[in-house]
Amino acid sequence: MSYLNREMELSEYIYDNDLAEPKQMGEGDEAEERVVDIYEGSDNYEGHKAATPSAVKPGRTFVRAQTFCLLLLCVLLLAGIIGTGLHCRIELQTHSESWAEERKQTLVELSDFCKERCTSFNNSFYYISSGKKSWDDSREDCKGRGADLVIVNSKEEQMFINSVTLVVWIGLTDREEEGTWRWVDGSVLNSTVFWRYSEPSGKLGGGKNCVDIYWYREERSWNDEKCATQHHWICERMIDF
Template sequence: MSYSNMEMEMSEYIYANEPAEPQQMEETALNTPGEDDRAEEREVVIYEGSDYYEGHRAATPSAVKPGRTWVRAQTLCLLLLCVLLLAGIIGTGLHCRIKLQTHSESWAEERKQTLWGLSDFCKDGCTSFNFSFYYISSGKKSWDDSREDCRGRGADLVIVNSKEEQMFINSKNLVVWIGLTDREEEGTWRWVDGSVLNSTAFWRKGKPNGQHGGGMKCVDTYWYSEERSWSDEYCARQHHWICERMADF
């Protein structure tokens, strides 16, 4: 076979195959004169597209499988949720800290004001019992003047709330004005804070009796040596008095 006929057969073999599949041909070349007389076969494999290699379709690096995309989306959502949760925790912590700090500052200011008030209240000496401070006068005044003095100290005449407090007052061994009167309504005894007396436990037996035309409108501890020491009295009488100030701290 001549070299020209062999070249034509090789061309026909190449173009006879389908373009989408890798094509292969065998070329047998003869040595040129002067070279070894042995025939040497050379196999040439020609690939028409980079998408095929040894009968397999090559994977395109840019292609991403759908399953992998879904996993990435889930991971991103979880990460976002973690960030939001962390932000919420930090925000709540900051809010609580600011609120606690504000409350502490407010409490400290109230305590400071209370201490200043007590300092003024106790300028002439005072004593404490439970959650209250008491000023016991050294002089004597009417019920109205006594109450005026207490108000000037940022307090008021004492209100008796318990048996223990009653015994504390009696222990001073003084006839003192307390913050009880029926001036607003005859027979209705009220404390200086406006509350109505709801017990007769500390009235002296036979008291109140409203002698002398009902002019006895104020209460003192005339019988201080006994637990039931209260007596109704003329408000103009001169007695010692006790002021009470609550300690709110």
């Protein structure tokens, strides 16, 4: 076969193959349909993505639930504060009413204490007797007035008692134990600053177990004396309101 003939056959073969290509278009169409299907699937995926916001709703619901719980907690906390405030107010009112009642009762007792006469100094009221009695009888009189014999707690009070310018019994004795001086409230005397020089003189005996204000013109005016001696006395009633 000549070279020219072989070239012509080759051209025809190529031409035939080109003509066969339209037959393969079916496969291309199918591929195109597949591609369309892919795009449709992609659209569906996009549609799924479009539906994604609805999938996010549970998260928003959770946030709303948290917000609701926080608001509820705040309401409960506020209710607790209000409840505590009301409780404190009721307690304060009850305490105030109780204090007012006690104050009223104290004033009634004080009025009875001062029905004859009395004087005041700092937080205490004092009854100064006009008559004379023994130490024991003087104390009984004070108790009957809702008080007791005076207890000297300071230099100022000592000077106040001296200013009465009377020999008076005070609430100090060593009856329980010789030489151990105690006030009528049971407390032990811890200072000797107001004893008269050389007093107490009954520490060696003689039955001088009660104390009076004898040298009232001097700061150091205390003197131990026999409890049966007749003196004026001073009752003290402390007031705390």
